[in-house]
Amino acid sequence: MVTSMDAEDKNTLHNYIQNQINNMPSMLNEELSYKNEKFTYRSDFKIIIEHVDDFINGDNINRYIVLPGLRGVGKTTMLFQIYDYLLKEKQIPANQILYISCETLNKIIKCDILKTVEQFVSEIHQSSLMTIDEKLFLLIDESHFDKNWSLSGKIIYDKTKRIFMIFTGSSAINLEYHAEAARRMLRYPINPLNFSQHLKLKFNYESKNITKELIDLIFDGEITNSKKIESEIITELLNLAEYTSQEWGNYFRYGGFPSVMHDKNYRISQKKLLNSIDSVITKDLKTLQNINQNSEDYAYRLLKLLAQKVPGEISQNTLADLIKSSPSTANSILGLLEKTHLIFHYEPYSGPNARIKKSWQYYFATPSLRHAINSNWGFSPMNQDEYEGILLENLVASGLFNLKNNEEYFDFDIFFDPLKDGVDFLVRRGFENPIPIEVGHGNKTKRQITKAISRYNSTHGIIISNTTNNIEKKDNVIYLPYKTFSLI
Numbered sequence: 001m002v003t004s005m006d007a008e009d010k011n012t013l014h015n016y017i018q019n020q021i022n023n024m025p026s027m028l029n030e031e032l033s034y035k036n037e038k039f040t041y042r043s044d045f046k047i048i049i050e051h052v053d054d055f056i057n058g059d060n061i062n063r064y065i066v067l068p069g070l071r072g073v074g075k076t077t078m079l080f081q082i083y084d085y086l087l088k089e090k091q092i093p094a095n096q097i098l099y100i101s102c103e104t105l106n107k108i109i110k111c112d113i114l115k116t117v118e119q120f121v122s123e124i125h126q127s128s129l130m131t132i133d134e135k136l137f138l139l140i141d142e143s144h145f146d147k148n149w150s151l152s153g154k155i156i157y158d159k160t161k162r163i164f165m166i167f168t169g170s171s172a173i174n175l176e177y178h179a180e181a182a183r184r185m186l187r188y189p190i191n192p193l194n195f196s197q198h199l200k201l202k203f204n205y206e207s208k209n210i211t212k213e214l215i216d217l218i219f220d221g222e223i224t225n226s227k228k229i230e231s232e233i234i235t236e237l238l239n240l241a242e243y244t245s246q247e248w249g250n251y252f253r254y255g256g257f258p259s260v261m262h263d264k265n266y267r268i269s270q271k272k273l274l275n276s277i278d279s280v281i282t283k284d285l286k287t288l289q290n291i292n293q294n295s296e297d298y299a300y301r302l303l304k305l306l307a308q309k310v311p312g313e314i315s316q317n318t319l320a321d322l323i324k325s326s327p328s329t330a331n332s333i334l335g336l337l338e339k340t341h342l343i344f345h346y347e348p349y350s351g352p353n354a355r356i357k358k359s360w361q362y363y364f365a366t367p368s369l370r371h372a373i374n375s376n377w378g379f380s381p382m383n384q385d386e387y388e389g390i391l392l393e394n395l396v397a398s399g400l401f402n403l404k405n406n407e408e409y410f411d412f413d414i415f416f417d418p419l420k421d422g423v424d425f426l427v428r429r430g431f432e433n434p435i436p437i438e439v440g441h442g443n444k445t446k447r448q449i450t451k452a453i454s455r456y457n458s459t460h461g462i463i464i465s466n467t468t469n470n471i472e473k474k475d476n477v478i479y480l481p482y483k484t485f486s487l488i
Contacts, residue, residue, distance in 0.1 A: 017124065100147050207236065419455075
């Protein structure tokens, strides 16, 4: 039974649903290609398709998938690719697939996912959620524009086993969901591209997966396998058509997002990244909390200050003073920005009680976002090497953050070293002693890392820099090129 709506709203929704069914198939080629070449799949695509195939083959357990991620990371493209896969490879009729954008729908009628799905089932399939006997596929984009998205998913999940659902949205939906829905859904965060994924999407080059080997390097000090794969990748890239030595630098400063991957004018790339940041502040934050224009202005000021700042702990009172707001306002906006994963923080390495009292270090989801803000709003005074070092530290912070949140691998903790002469990061697996990591640009010495190894009784330490062109281990210090780290 369709939930009560007035006649005008019901007609508006009818036209929207019918338009989606009629027009989506013809849109796919344009949306999924560049210069007449079809987009390559992200590695995440394979994981989702396995669930799709299981459902088609009769396994109806994992049929509620949630894909949180920042704007521009490729969530919409992935939904189009799944639509294309269902339509062309699995021969699913178009009227059994419904793609909706809650952001778009919200512009013509208040988005209500449950009402939309009920009307789709009622009008297109002359049935109800409880009686539908065909397999249907729901691809719900920007679902956070319906505050009840997760409850709608739970209700659909409970009423029928004939519907497979994928919800995308800002990274905040990873936190904002109905408690009962959590037991039914599978969440797969879609992160900005690491360099391996960038090469795969842009050049259709799929290197051997070096992530596991780099994990062994970081936590066990084992470099044999990672060194071997690194050498193979370097050789293959030299022979890769259209790949140039400038590619990594372009990725580092402007990349991480499929939406900017093919731009040759980097001012356009920066404009797109800034537009994504604008959308997070002016649209996504409002789905989490009712904020006013002043709060939006504070959010911009906070991001500008964090982008310009040399890494180091910073108190919320200091931030509040700098943006001329109250500490509670600064704290609230920082929390909202973190929920979207536009920024994240690390706490200092110390006892739990001490961590609560100390200030935190903040980083951006990618160094390219930080660079875009600085390029648009102005750099703080520093030389190029110092600035490159700040971006590289953000690169490493982001890579470790995404690795920690990748459920395919084990969990571990990441801290910053609060001591005056401390290293940049400390990573710890379980109850083991921490492994110190120092990030540098230029001729990086091992003085700091050697002191940290001794201080924390670590088995080894890691310097991520351009000190060497290849992975090397000298005594208990591992030298890891930042280009190699970016493949993690």
